[in-house]
Amino acid sequence: MNLLLIALSTLASEDLACIATGVLIAQGKVGFVEGTFACFLGILGGDLLLFLAGRLCGRALLRRPWVARWLPEAEVQRASDWLSRRGMSVVFISRFTPGLRLPTYFAAGMLPTRAASFAMYFLLACLVWTPSVIAATVFWGDRLLISVFRHRSSQGVAFAVTVGLGFILLRQIRALFTYRGRREFAGFVGRVTRWEFWPPYVAYLPLVPYFLFLAIRHRSLTVFSAVNPGMPDGGFVGESKSAILENLRRGDAPVAAFVRLPVSLPPATRLSMALHFMKDQATGFPVVLKPDVGERGSGVTIVRSREELERHLQKSPCNLIIQRYIAGPEFGIFYVRYPEEEKGRIVSITRKVMPHVVGDGRHTLEELILRDSRAVCMAAAYRRASKRPLADVPHAGERVELVEIGSHCRGAVFLDGGNLYSAALEKAIDQAGKAHPGFYLGRFDIRAESEDALQQGRGFHILELNGVSSEPTHIYDPAISLWEAYRILFAQWRVAFEIGAMNRALGWQPSAPLELLRRIWRRDCSTTASQLLPLAVPSTETSRQ
Numbered sequence: 001m002n003l004l005l006i007a008l009s010t011l012a013s014e015d016l017a018c019i020a021t022g023v024l025i026a027q028g029k030v031g032f033v034e035g036t037f038a039c040f041l042g043i044l045g046g047d048l049l050l051f052l053a054g055r056l057c058g059r060a061l062l063r064r065p066w067v068a069r070w071l072p073e074a075e076v077q078r079a080s081d082w083l084s085r086r087g088m089s090v091v092f093i094s095r096f097t098p099g100l101r102l103p104t105y106f107a108a109g110m111l112p113t114r115a116a117s118f119a120m121y122f123l124l125a126c127l128v129w130t131p132s133v134i135a136a137t138v139f140w141g142d143r144l145l146i147s148v149f150r151h152r153s154s155q156g157v158a159f160a161v162t163v164g165l166g167f168i169l170l171r172q173i174r175a176l177f178t179y180r181g182r183r184e185f186a187g188f189v190g191r192v193t194r195w196e197f198w199p200p201y202v203a204y205l206p207l208v209p210y211f212l213f214l215a216i217r218h219r220s221l222t223v224f225s226a227v228n229p230g231m232p233d234g235g236f237v238g239e240s241k242s243a244i245l246e247n248l249r250r251g252d253a254p255v256a257a258f259v260r261l262p263v264s265l266p267p268a269t270r271l272s273m274a275l276h277f278m279k280d281q282a283t284g285f286p287v288v289l290k291p292d293v294g295e296r297g298s299g300v301t302i303v304r305s306r307e308e309l310e311r312h313l314q315k316s317p318c319n320l321i322i323q324r325y326i327a328g329p330e331f332g333i334f335y336v337r338y339p340e341e342e343k344g345r346i347v348s349i350t351r352k353v354m355p356h357v358v359g360d361g362r363h364t365l366e367e368l369i370l371r372d373s374r375a376v377c378m379a380a381a382y383r384r385a386s387k388r389p390l391a392d393v394p395h396a397g398e399r400v401e402l403v404e405i406g407s408h409c410r411g412a413v414f415l416d417g418g419n420l421y422s423a424a425l426e427k428a429i430d431q432a433g434k435a436h437p438g439f440y441l442g443r444f445d446i447r448a449e450s451e452d453a454l455q456q457g458r459g460f461h462i463l464e465l466n467g468v469s470s471e472p473t474h475i476y477d478p479a480i481s482l483w484e485a486y487r488i489l490f491a492q493w494r495v496a497f498e499i500g501a502m503n504r505a506l507g508w509q510p511s512a513p514l515e516l517l518r519r520i521w522r523r524d525c526s527t528t529a530s531q532l533l534p535l536a537v538p539s540t541e542t543s544r545q
Contacts, residue, residue, distance in 0.1 A: 006035060010042030011049075017042065018130065022137025032138070040130045047105055047122040054109025080111040087113070091121040095129050183370040183379075190377035195485070196408070196476045197377055210490055214497040223500040224493070225511040227468045230438025233511045234500065235467010237520050242292050242321050244436065244465050251435025256447070256461040257281050258323040260292060267313045274309060274322045281324055285309075288463075292319035300405050326447040326461045330406040331417060331454065333425075334443045334472040335433045336495055339502045344430045344440075348472030348488075349417035352406035355382075359394025366390035368400070374413070374478075375402060381411045406445065414476035420455055428457030436465065440499050443470035468496050 009017040018039050024030040087108070094104035108118050191197040215221045225234040230247065232239055242260040249255045259277040261270040278287060289312055290300040299318075302325065303309045313320070330352040337344025355375060357368040369375045369382050369390075382402045383390060394400050403411040433439055445464040446454075453459030472492060475485040504510060511519075 004038070006030075006038040007042035007045070010039055011046050014039075014043050014046065015133070018133040019137050022134045025134065026138045032134070036131050036134050039134065040126055043130055044122060044126045047101075047126065048119065050102060050105035051109035051115070051118060051122070054106040054111075055115070057110075080113055084113050084117070087117055088121050088124075091118070091125050092128075095125040180370060183376050187370075187376040187379050190374075194377065194478070195482045196414075196478060204489075206486060207489060207493065211493060214493060218497050218501045220501075220504070220510055221513045222510045222516050223504055224468055224496040225516060226500040226503040226508045227441050227496045228439050229503055229508040230436055231467045233467075233516055233519065234496075235442055236469045236511075236516070238293055239467060240292050240319075241290070241294070241464055242319075245321075245462070247436045248432065248462060248465060251432075251437075253432040253435035254461050256324050256326050256463050258321050261313070261320040261322060263317065263319050267310075270313045270320070271310055274313070275306075277322055283324055286325045288321075288323040288325050290321050290323065291316075292321050300407065302404050323463070324461075326463065328447045328449050329451060329454075330445070330447050330463075331420075331460075332406075332414070332443050332445055332473045333429055334470070334492075335429055335441070336499075337430070337433060337440050338499060339440060339506065344433050346421060346426045346429055348443075348474045349420050350473040350476075351415040351417040351420075352473075353413040353415060354404060354406070355402045355411060355413050356399050357394075357402065359396060359398040359400060361393065361396035363393065364390060365392050365394060365400060368394065369402070378411045381409075385411060408473065408476050414473050416474040416477040416480065418474065420451060422455045422457070424457035425455055426457075428460075432462060439465070439467075440503075441496055442467045443473065 006017060006021055009020070021030065021035040021039050025032050025035050090104060091108075094101045105122075109115075195203060215223070225236055228234040231244065235244075242258065245255050245258055257277075259273060261273055265273070274287075278284065285306075286302045286304045287309070288300065289303050289309070291298065294300070299316075301312065303312060332348070332350035332352060333346055334348035335344055336347050355378075357365070357372055357375060359365075359368065363371065365386065365388060366383065369379050375382060385403050385405075388400065406412045408414050429444060432444065443466045444462055445466070446460045446462050448454040448461075449459035472488055474480065475488050500510060
């Protein structure tokens with residue numbers, strides 16, 4: 001009778017039932033084997049009942065029309081496949097983590113999973129869990145375990161976190177026994193030890209004290225936003241690419257042809273505009289499609305067919321630019337000119353190299369990525385960007401480009417191109433910089449016919465012009481040390497504050513700190529060029545030069 005009561009009590013609280021049983025065993029009132037077996041049967045029965053409830057009630061819920069609209073069949077199947085592949089790990093983690101058991105076991109029953117497999121997982125988890133808890137109570141005392149299993153206590157949280165971290169660590173150790181796991185771990189180590197792969201918020205953290213020093217020195221937190229009066233916030237956030245390119249085009253700068261596709265227009269109209277642009281430019285595919293407002297290459301894609309163009313226009317929620325595709329090597333050129341100077345200067349040139357792997361006729365594309373010492377660090381980005389199935393086996397000697405967008409965070413390799421500097425190139429870039437009213441500091445992203453043509457200051461097209469938030473991107477060259485990179489970034493922001501202060505003295509007002517913070521917080525790609533164009537051409541710029 002006592003054993004039956006123990007089994008039934010697990011349905012109310014498994015933890016307390018096991019602890020109480022451990023206390024009874026310690027007092028000699030119940031045998032260890034009998035008490036543990038009673039708890040085991042009760043806990044296993046409860047697990048199976050939760051699974052059954054999900055199978056009977058949850059399945060009926062999934063068939064409801066309003067649920068089906070919110071949770072499509074494809075999503076349900078995807079969740080089921082994931083849970084089926086990781087069933088053992090999921091069951092053990094939820095068994096040892098307070099609060100996860102009920103929703104996990106119910107979901108396992110609700111989704112189309114194999115009942116026999118999960119029954120085995122429940123059995124194994126109970127075989128580990130039940131005697132462990134009861135034995136711990138017998139040997140370590142009921143007070144300790146009671147405090148641990150009060151779910152709202154700090155000890156309970158610590159226990160859950162410890163168990164969770166243990167399972168994560170165990171999974172990582174298990175992965176190291178596979179070649180893929182070892183290579184992915186090598187990629188993780190590379191991302192941690194090589195600063196070029198650090199997230200921006202980590203890399204820029206040491207600049208914060210210097211930034212505050214500059215703000216105090218110039219008596220303004222946002223004086224840098226006046227560095228380029230012809231761009232909203234100096235080009236720090238939310239600037240329209242089409243507005244900037246239009247200003248450059250008006251100044252006869254060599255801009256790659258483009259047209260803006262407003263999101264307010266129906267997709268069919270945007271498609272018609274894009275096709276008309278291509279016809280007018282006498283160009284076919286590929287073309288470049290990019291958000292009118294975006295950063296670090298986000299959303300930029302090279303479109304190679306009408307079907308692909310239609311698909312992007314249908315799903316894009318923002319204003320877009322369609323731009324002529326310019327063949328040739330890509331470069332980033334950072335330009336600075338103080339307001340009182342007649343001539344600006346180039347302070348950085350970056351070669352943008354599109355990484356590739358070479359097939360050997362034996363390994364898949366994914367395996368080739370993992371085998372490459374640098375590509376493995378960006379393996380996740382290259383998997384997402386690949387338009388070729390990762391399971392393909394490239395022919396021996398076949399070159400496979402991993403990315404085609406010149407953005408470092410999307411996998412392009414940046415190399416110092418300082419040896420390309422020439423007086424002719426600086427003169428051409430200076431002319432392009434002066435073509436945009438109120439521009440003094442920023443980076444031109446360009447494509448050229450060749451390096452020789454670039455050095456001669458000809459044969460290049462401007463893809464984008466970025467303002468004060470841009471960087472001298474040659475700092476991401478693997479040969480550039482972290483300390484050298486910080487020296488360059490410190491100098492960049494010192495110059496930005498200095499030029500901003502000079503423009504403030506000329507009458508240009510920096511952005512209000514709270515307004516700038518609000519725009520950073522609420523930035524999105526729906527800002528229209530019509531909102532930005534009036535700011536792009538200051539009416540008194542000529543008199544202030």
